[in-house]
Amino acid sequence: MAKSNDQKVLSTLWSAGCGSHGGCGCEIFVKNGKVTKVEGDCNHPWNQGRLCAKGLAIREYIYHPDRVLYPLKRVGKRGEGKWERITWDEAYDTIEKKLKDIREKHGAESVIFCQGTGRDIGGPITFLMYAYGSPNWVQVGLAGHACYTPRLGAMFATHGNYTVADCSQFLEKRYNSKEWTPPKYIIIWAQNPAAGCHDGFYGHWIIDCMKRGSKLITIDPRSTWFSTRSEVHLQNRPGTDGAIALGMLNVIINEGIYDKKFVEKWCYGFSELKKRVQEYSPEKVEKISGVPANLLRKAARLYAKNKPSAIQWGEPVDAMPAGSVVAQAITQLWSITGNIDVPGGNVIAKNSHGVTTYPFSSAELTDLYGADLVKRLNEKRIGANDYPMIKNFRGWVQPDVLIKQMETGKPYPVKAAWIQTSNILGGQAADPKRHYEAMKKLDFIVAVDLFQNPTTMALADIFLPAATIAEKESFRTWWQPLGVSVKAIKGLGAVKSDWEINLEMAKRLSTTPIKYKNVREVIDERLSAGKTNFEKLKAKGCWEFPPKNDPSRPYYRYERGLLRKDGKPGFDTPTGKVELYATKYKEWGLDPLPYYEEPKESPVATKNLAKEYPLILTTGRRSPVFFHSEHRMIPWLRELDPVPVAEINDEVAESLGIKNGDWVYVENTHGKIKMKAKASPICPPEVVSVPHGWWLPETDGTAPNLFSTWDHNVNNLTSMGNQGKSGFGGTNYRSGLCRVYKVEGGKE
Amino acid sequence: MAKNGLLIQYDWCTGCHACEVACKQEHNFPVGMCGIKVNELVSKAPDKVYVDYTVAVTRFCDLCAERVKGKDVPACVKHCQATCIKYGPLAALVKEQEKQPRTSLFAPK
Known part of the structure; x- marks a missing residue:
């Protein structure tokens, strides 16, 4: 237990220990050169005193007996x-x-x-x-580079900058900032924000917004805490998110509920996009995705008619058959509804003070x-x-x-x-x-x-x-504030x-x-x-927001000439507009407009294979107590998530003779892995959900066992060489086929 | 002196487990022992599947007696990422409960 006379060092978290994409302000308590405790910093606008399980377990990480301390x-x-x-x-x-x-x-x-x-x-x-x-x-083996880069590329091509859901994170006074307003609706697209701070976005900001009135629309094959609290839950077949986005564009454009003024003044290629989305009626999208046409209409209308609204999206978007295309269609949703760089919309995210750390x-x-x-x-x-x-x-x-x-x-x-x-x-x-x-x-x-x-x-x-x-x-910018990490103890x-x-x-x-x-x-x-230095930032409590009128401060920067190098109003694209018809994509030899591509392996694309492997495997379910393949050796965290768990629909499990807690094989054409079954209606009947990055640090680390990675790492069921036309996306991380059966005797 | 307790607005609990690890760190609890515990509750209702979390406070909770001597609130209250745990006099928390749906109250031994 830390006593009040322990020295308190303020710092900014950005791994290693907490894992994650970081950003939290923390207090590191030190006594006699040893960390006694790590807590959240109440004065830091990012996390406002809170800290996740991983951050709170940093002490066990630092002093873990297995840490390697010498070359x-x-x-x-x-x-x-x-x-x-x-x-x-x-x-x-x-x-x-x-x-x-x-x-x-x-x-x-x-x-x-x-x-x-x-x-x-x-x-x-x-x-x-x-x-x-x-x-x-x-990032070796990251098939189709499916982690944020496809989304970043799509945003770069569409509006010359990146955007994120606006939860006031760019403002010092956060939720009390006068210029901010909560999103009326937040679409949570293929993510469980409660499990971490994906892509530099503190997931619980969504909850903060909900408490301030934001309503939810969730797009996710599984039922989650968020879908439970959503006005609409689009429970689509894994891999079909592109069709959902195109169907929503279809509804919003054909019903004329887009932001006409914004589109006329600031968008390029609307008529081409309008023509393209005619191919994706809600009825057609229903056939592809399994989402009822009327539910899709409802989601599209709620999002378009309630301004401002925001979209918070996750990594599965990148892993779609054409990741950079699906991402493009989603960027068009916040573009044609005029939800870009407005308070409570998708705000343009620039690195604080123009400082690049990463x-x-x-x-x-x-x-x-x-x-x-x-x-x-x-x-x-x-x-x-x-x-x-x-x-x-x-x-x-x-x-x-x-x-x-x-x-x-x-x-x-x-x-x-x-x-x-x-x-x-x-x-x-x-x-x-x-x-x-x-x-x-x-x-x-x-x-x-x-x-x-x-x-x-x-x-x-x-x-x-x-x-x-x-x-x-x-030091850290991703996106804001500008922060420093301070050394609290000798290594x-x-x-x-x-x-x-x-x-x-x-x-x-x-x-x-x-x-x-x-x-x-x-x-x-x-x-x-950023006209500052390490000591200055440290003295200020480790963080600082950019000065007034800095281009990295929101909002409406396209009107104020803060986005382009030439200082003119508009977006930082070749046409100066939001490019719904992406000239960059054209220049790169790609279709400048979005389209739907079916996963290479699915009940639709490979019907015969689906007879043998009738379930859809979606991987990478996030655990709130681990970061990717980290933390399996941290006792406080492992206790909370002790074994790799495959979620399978309860009725399907019963029909396969699988009970909750049985050890099962999840198998496909690439191989099989062992997981503990969780039979639950969380998963729809056709879906099996498996977390990634499992290895057992407590088992033999030498080859061939290598900490049991071949037995439990779900990536043994994925493959390379499926990348999309852009080189991005097109993996089978999120949608492949598999079957599940009990391990004989039910033992590990 | 008025007795203090915890008001848990469990409808907001996202199952992130921060309270559990905050508690463990504060008390140096070993594996297998904790002052607070989050449980997933899945309901298969006719309209849809509901995913909720309930929070149980255990016999080992001392409301962070050492911490609260100063200005600090209990470790779980401070770190709850959904800020859904309140600390205060039980009488006030009961009143608060009348306005708050789906809450539970913890009174220590």
Whole structure:
């Protein structure tokens, strides 16, 4: 129990420990150099004192006996689990020599820099990658790059900026801000906001809005706490969200309930869109999605007629057969209803003070590293030349192209991997066995992490121990406010922060001199764009909103000339308008208008297969106490979600002889995994819902078991190579076919 | 002195489990023991499936006796992400309950 005389350090959470996309202000209590407690900071506008289960368990994360605290080198074969403690100097010397040799022989592009989504990783990993000279920044195995990037790309193409549901998060006084009004309706589209802070959005802001009058429309195949409290629940067949969006556009346009003034003045391509959506009558959408036409009409009318209203969407949108197309159709909903950059609508989200901590787009990379470098590196970036949207929108590698290239060595071989914040085999990658086989053959692999996991055990040659949030300095914008993370305690053992490791490594590997003496200099230089620095922000309680009239402050910026570089009113698109007919998509060789694409594998597309595998597998159900594949070793959290659970409709379960709590196999053409069955009407009859990222840290970590990842990781049932035409989306994370049957004897 | 308790507006409980971990951290409770517990309640009604959460306060709740000596509220009250737990004198909470639908009251031993 923390006593009042403990030292209290204010900080901003952004992993590691809490997992998640972070943003919460916290109080870290310290006594004799040890963290005694972590609580929410009541003065921080983001979370207003609250903290999630993961944040509250950070102490168990920091002091966990399994944490790796010293650099390690592998001394046995890969996967044997034989490690030897080494010094940072030895680790750095080894890495420097290996990576320099590889660069000399095969070129810098033969080294891939792999991240997941935790910690403040986007900044340091691009810093190191560019210093080394590689263009290959990747979330390995993230099929169709189905995590926010398709949605970001669609928004970028449609209105030149990104938007998020407006829950007053861009205003210092939050719900008491005079200029803010709660959304009349919030559409919760394919997400369980209560389970975390997806895409930098604190999920419980929705509840705050509900208490202030916001009503709900939920689009989700499952019944949830939110659908229970919704005026309308569109319970669609998994994978058909594109049809839902097009059907809603059809209703809103044909009934003339869109914002005519806004469309006339600020939108481009309305007549083309109008023509296109005629193909998607509510009756046709009913046939595709299973959602009754009248319910779809009701949802569309409620959303369009009650202004302002907002849409909060989730990752399944990205994983649709044409993720960037489904996302485009949804952006058009808030566009034609004039719900863009208005209070209580979908507000344009810009990084606070214009400070970039985690570069999302090619434009931001260019600002940080220069046009020449980004352009030159683009030439060899894996997948960039196959997909113009990948090449021009964001600096990532296309993961489905990467796996092929790792296997074939064409057009050039991949020789080494720097893996930081990423459990590729245990959670991130689709078809992890395929990635295991391919990556095992790489010459050299470094992993930077806090715990051993299936990936580090299977693949790493050198393990570098990273710091938790309490042990490091960092800075954050995503989106606002501008914040800093303050070091509360000396790092345990020899751990270093990701920024420290990457700066030190960059100094050894860079082909041009690195001017920064230490991490603080990097942070202060980047914060200077916001006319502040680390100490100033720290003194203010770790956060600050942008000054008045800063382009990163809402609202109506398209009227005030705050969105375009030329300072003219309008949107930052080629036509200066919201492009319902996306000229960027056209330029990228894509259909400029949205359309529906059926999942490759479904009861409709593959009828014969559906006879053998009659249920629809939808994966990635979020747990409120875990972040992706993290936290399974944290006792306080694991207690709350002890085993991997497949949800299956209660009546279907009964017909299959499956009882609540039985161990079952979930099987498809790719393989099978073991899950504990939860027979519940939460799932509609045709759907099986399975969480992702399960491995058992308490079991044998060596190969072949690798912490039981092959038994419980649902990604063993997913595959690569299904990407959409844009290179984005088209995975089978959310909609594939499967069957479920009892494990003999009901034992694990 | 008036006796204090907790008013739980469980209709707002989203099942995020923050209260449970806040409680565990505050009291250093081991696995298997907690002052508060969230349970999922699924109802199959004729019109639709309802997903709710109920909150039980256990025998181990001491209303964070140490914490509340200062200005702090109990750890679960502070961290509840749906801000649906209230701490205060039982008499006032009972009055409040008349206005609040679907609430439960916890009075300590």
